[in-house]
Amino acid sequence: MSAERARAAIEASGLEHTVTEHGRVASLEEAAAARGVEPRDIVKTLVVRRAEGDHLFVLVPGDREIAWPKLRELLGVSRLSMPDAATAQQVTGYARGTITPFGSLSALPVVADASLTGDPARTISLGAGAHGVAATLNAEHTLAYLDAQVADVTSTPTHSASLS
Template identity: 75%
Template sequence: MSEQRAIAALESSGLEYEITRHGRVGSLAEAAAARGVEPRDIVKTLVVRRGEGDYLFVLVPGDREISWPLLRALLGVNRLSMPDKDVAKEVTGYERGTITPFGSTTAWPVIADATLVDEPGRRISLGAGAHGSAVTLDAAAALAHLDAQVTEVTELQAP
């Protein structure tokens, strides 16, 4: 089971975390309420294809979206894409909507938006390998453990 793989990775990380199981939710606001965090603290783990067989994770706050020009400039490439759901599962071991860098079948590089660590002690909530399952933990500690490159790669979502 994918959730067990994510939790095993969290266990071995030494990070302090809590798992919330809330079932499927219909919106960002619903997910935040179920997890006891603000919408901006829900983190989407997006899989981005940089090239043939070359992927990375981009961690995006719930109220933001990837700025493709910023991400392309950071990576020094002209083209990036998001794989379809089957490829995303193949390269991470997780279904879309459950993807997390914790326990991924391949430890792809992680890029995290700088706003995730804009205040000391901030807690964030990521998917935990199964629909309706999330892990909440200290943002700075999680990003350090994942060896994430922390930089500006998002913009506010259009209303």
């Protein structure tokens, strides 16, 4: 049901998009190939906890990871954490690995990494509420629709990335 909620929210946004269903994948590269995009264009939607009952979405390019000091500075807090899978699902209605800002049970603020902007023609691929289901949309239009706060909040990972 969560995939239907996500698709309905994406449709309701009016954003031009393509939905891809490819099933589970074992790597970022495999997901990118299945979706017809570059690994940097796969966007992970992460739920971050600022305080009890205070969460936000952070949109992170697939080839990057959250730079916690940068995100803490942006948000003006000294501590952030990732909620456990059950809490993330309770807040969003989506299981970990399927989370999307579209159709979330809670309207959460969105922070998007600055590396997602700058090219008006760039497309990004976000999860769409189920494992192996994604929506590919124009990056600039999507971030504007989500009223995302755009900032440098990521870094290049020190280890290889994977998707769950």
